[in-house]
Amino acid sequence: MKIVLIGSGNVATHLGEAFKRAGNEIVQVYSRTLAHAVSLSTRLRATPVDMITAVITAADLYLFCVKDDILQSLAEQMPRTSGVWAHTSGSMPLSVLSSHPSIGVIYPLQTFSKDRELNCANIPFFIEGIDAATLSFLQSQAQAISMNVRELSSEKRRVLHLSAVFACNFSNHMYALAAQILQQEDLPFTLLNPLITETAAKVEEMHPFVAQTGPAVRFDKAVMRKHLELLSDPKMREIYIALSENIHVIAQSDHS
Amino acid sequence: MKIVLIGSGNVATHLGEAFKRAGNEIVQVYSRTLAHAVSLSTRLRATPVDMITAVITAADLYLFCVKDDILQSLAEQMPRTSGVWAHTSGSMPLSVLSSHPSIGVIYPLQTFSKDRELNCANIPFFIEGIDAATLSFLQSQAQAISMNVRELSSEKRRVLHLSAVFACNFSNHMYALAAQILQQEDLPFTLLNPLITETAAKVEEMHPFVAQTGPAVRFDKAVMRKHLELLSDPKMREIYIALSENIHVIAQSDHS
Numbered sequence: 001m002k003i004v005l006i007g008s009g010n011v012a013t014h015l016g017e018a019f020k021r022a023g024n025e026i027v028q029v030y031s032r033t034l035a036h037a038v039s040l041s042t043r044l045r046a047t048p049v050d051m052i053t054a055v056i057t058a059a060d061l062y063l064f065c066v067k068d069d070i071l072q073s074l075a076e077q078m079p080r081t082s083g084v085w086a087h088t089s090g091s092m093p094l095s096v097l098s099s100h101p102s103i104g105v106i107y108p109l110q111t112f113s114k115d116r117e118l119n120c121a122n123i124p125f126f127i128e129g130i131d132a133a134t135l136s137f138l139q140s141q142a143q144a145i146s147m148n149v150r151e152l153s154s155e156k157r158r159v160l161h162l163s164a165v166f167a168c169n170f171s172n173h174m175y176a177l178a179a180q181i182l183q184q185e186d187l188p189f190t191l192l193n194p195l196i197t198e199t200a201a202k203v204e205e206m207h208p209f210v211a212q213t214g215p216a217v218r219f220d221k222a223v224m225r226k227h228l229e230l231l232s233d234p235k236m237r238e239i240y241i242a243l244s245e246n247i248h249v250i251a252q253s254d255h256s
Numbered sequence: 257m258k259i260v261l262i263g264s265g266n267v268a269t270h271l272g273e274a275f276k277r278a279g280n281e282i283v284q285v286y287s288r289t290l291a292h293a294v295s296l297s298t299r300l301r302a303t304p305v306d307m308i309t310a311v312i313t314a315a316d317l318y319l320f321c322v323k324d325d326i327l328q329s330l331a332e333q334m335p336r337t338s339g340v341w342a343h344t345s346g347s348m349p350l351s352v353l354s355s356h357p358s359i360g361v362i363y364p365l366q367t368f369s370k371d372r373e374l375n376c377a378n379i380p381f382f383i384e385g386i387d388a389a390t391l392s393f394l395q396s397q398a399q400a401i402s403m404n405v406r407e408l409s410s411e412k413r414r415v416l417h418l419s420a421v422f423a424c425n426f427s428n429h430m431y432a433l434a435a436q437i438l439q440q441e442d443l444p445f446t447l448l449n450p451l452i453t454e455t456a457a458k459v460e461e462m463h464p465f466v467a468q469t470g471p472a473v474r475f476d477k478a479v480m481r482k483h484l485e486l487l488s489d490p491k492m493r494e495i496y497i498a499l500s501e502n503i504h505v506i507a508q509s510d511h512s
Contacts, residue, residue: 211369
């Protein structure tokens with residue numbers, strides 16, 4: 001299988017390496033920034049290109065791993081090719097690629113950072129195809145790198161992506177705010193690691209409504225008032241109040 | 257060592273079991289609700305009491321594991337005893353116990369839920385003592401159940417507790433909101449487990465500022481606008497906007 005990677009960021013890097021390990025050939029890496037295309041091409045033994053019109057036309061799979069806002073215009077600038085075009089975006093519909101006949105989606109539900117190894121086998125992949133043949137093709141490709149592949153419509157993928165923003169991006173932001181608070185007292189962030197690990201591990205077994213602990217779910221006003229005294233940043237106070245109120249609202253509706 | 261547990265909730269249960277496993281005798285469990293005192297006493301082979309004036313006066317350690325708002329009044333109702341009194345609260349100062357001469361704090365930085373086993377050995381314990389002898393006593397007690405014990409003042413413990421509310425209670429609330437979003441589309445929460453696990457694991461190696469991914473840190477307005485279209489609940493919209501803005505502010509200050 002010959003694969004062209006459109007994009008050279010975190011998703012392109014992780015998926016490119018996984019597909020290469022699964023026995024495929026990454027023939028080209030496109031990036032509008034040549035240095036980025038060269039860097040990832042070197043890792044994957046591919047050819048770099050910085051003009052979208054220069055991608056080869058005879059690959060089996062063209063994998064779009066680019067930012068949502070340039071996906072459609074890049075697809076429209078692509079040359080006519082054989083093979084399947086698939087994008088990897090959680091929030092863009094399948095139809096964004098409709099300048100080509102054989103189109104699909106391979107969406108990995110995971111947070112990718114540079115310089116962090118990830119085992120793709122455990123990542124859930126959500127696939128979609130314009131027709132049965134394309135879907136089946138993408139399913140076999142995804143199953144070669146992950147044990148957790150399922151079909152999902154564009155509509156549902158959009159909702160899944162929104163839930164992932166809360167579960168990942170926003171929970172990481174809570175870690176960031178905790179780090180800011182500790183910094184003021186010169187306390188190391190690493191103190192929180194066992195707590196963070198256990199908080200994440202708990203929801204593998206319990207629903208997060210049941211797992212909720214802390215002053216907000218008990219609606220312990222004395223503790224919350226003392227916490228607000230410690231928070232001088234207005235944005236942090238706003239977040240503390242909004243989240244505490246919402247935890248309380250959910251806890252009450254849960255018991256009614 | 258004879259220990260009296262004042263309280264019968266999650267913290268009393270987990271610490272009581274850990275101290276018993278470490279070879280101590282839990283002589284009594286106090287709860288104002290007799291059924292609760294009986295239930296935990298049965299697990300720990302202790303005697304239940306529901307009147308604070310009925311606790312024995314000759315134990316070595318009186319461990320207060322009760323809600324912050326009743327801690328001081330309970331301490332004031334205690335009979336005169338020998339031994340050390342220690343509370344387990346993150347946000348209450350040492351001085352709340354000052355009706356007794358030998359007082360201290362053993363604060364476990366962890367989230368405790370009923371019916372969930374926890375290995376105390378990995379839990380960070382933060383101790384404080386009114387004098388060197390009390391501190392040294394509490395240190396040896398804490399070290400018998402955990403490998404991670406350090407001294408911390410009431411002032412710093414209060415800040416640590418606030419950071420834990422963000423890192424644990426609020427990140428769990430993010431999981432709860434993600435669960436609510438998925439429920440609308442009949443998607444199972446378990447889909448998010450690999451993402452939640454990886455998000456927590458990342459910050460063992462990277463600072464959360466560096467680990468941040470998603471539309472808010474890229475300030476991808478198109479994606480954020482589409483997400484807001486999917487959120488009908490006004491509280492959820494407010495939270496989405498406040499957190500996205502704050503992620504963007506931190507990302508910018510980080511690069512300046």
